[in-house]
Amino acid sequence: MAELAKKLHLKKGATEHTAKAYSTTAEIGGDYINAKIDGVTAYIAIGETTDNRATMGRVKKNGATKAILNSAKPVYTEQSYTTAGTFTFTVPKNVTRIRYAIAGAGSGAMGRGQYNANVSAGGGSSIDSISVGGGGSGNLNYDDAIGYGEIGGTQQAGGSPNGKKGSVAMQEIGYTMGTEIAGGVGWALNFNTESGTYGKGGNGRTWSWGTSYYRGRLIGGASGGYKTGYLDVTPNQTLSINVGGGSSGYWRGDGGNANVDWGANGFVLIAWGGYI
Incomplete structure (x- = not known):
């Protein structure tokens, strides 16, 4: 300046x-x-x-x-964190308010033919005490007495708040091999609650259901939660940042884990200066 x-x-x-x-x-x-x-x-x-x-x-x-x-406001500036892990942010001089957007990580897709399958939840993201959840965990159990159109396990829930579930493919409904099954929609790296790729649930691709007649299932991962808002701060204050990592996909059947994608990492976005 x-x-x-x-x-x-x-x-x-x-x-x-x-x-x-x-x-x-x-x-x-x-x-x-x-x-x-x-x-x-x-x-x-x-x-x-x-x-x-x-x-x-x-x-x-x-x-x-x-x-x-006595002084101008700092020039409008944005800083983003998109790599899974923990970080710190020091509030710049003359800054008393920041804007934030936070997205949790997505969970992986899961599928199974003749075996059980499960996935872990995506990691949550936070800035100090403000947090959002990652896409939820889920499981598919071969021994469940499932019928037509039933999942036969626990589908991954969207992260809190605003996370989305993934799509579902079932053997008896006629999906063909190689069909792409979408994970829950993620978030754009901005403050506008727009759809994007951060925090997205993992996609999956249908494959041979093996010997699991009426039991084959494939479920896209769930997306992480998202929230945006403003936070009052003091100059030189240190804020704790955590970015959630996406969980791995899991497939138990022919073709292996090449059929399921990991969930995407979340993010923390901070802006200050200008008219904030």
């Missing part, structure tokens, strides 16, 4: 406040007034009188009373 060396000084009695000046409007991150400092055009941030950066200085702009601020 091209912050000018000289500042605007405001003094009343024994009290003196200063306000930083900047060389371009893009660096303000909000509203501003113009000034001349040593013949150089400068820009100084203004905002609400309740802003914690407000000085004693006041100006009128478009009929409204604004406070001269």
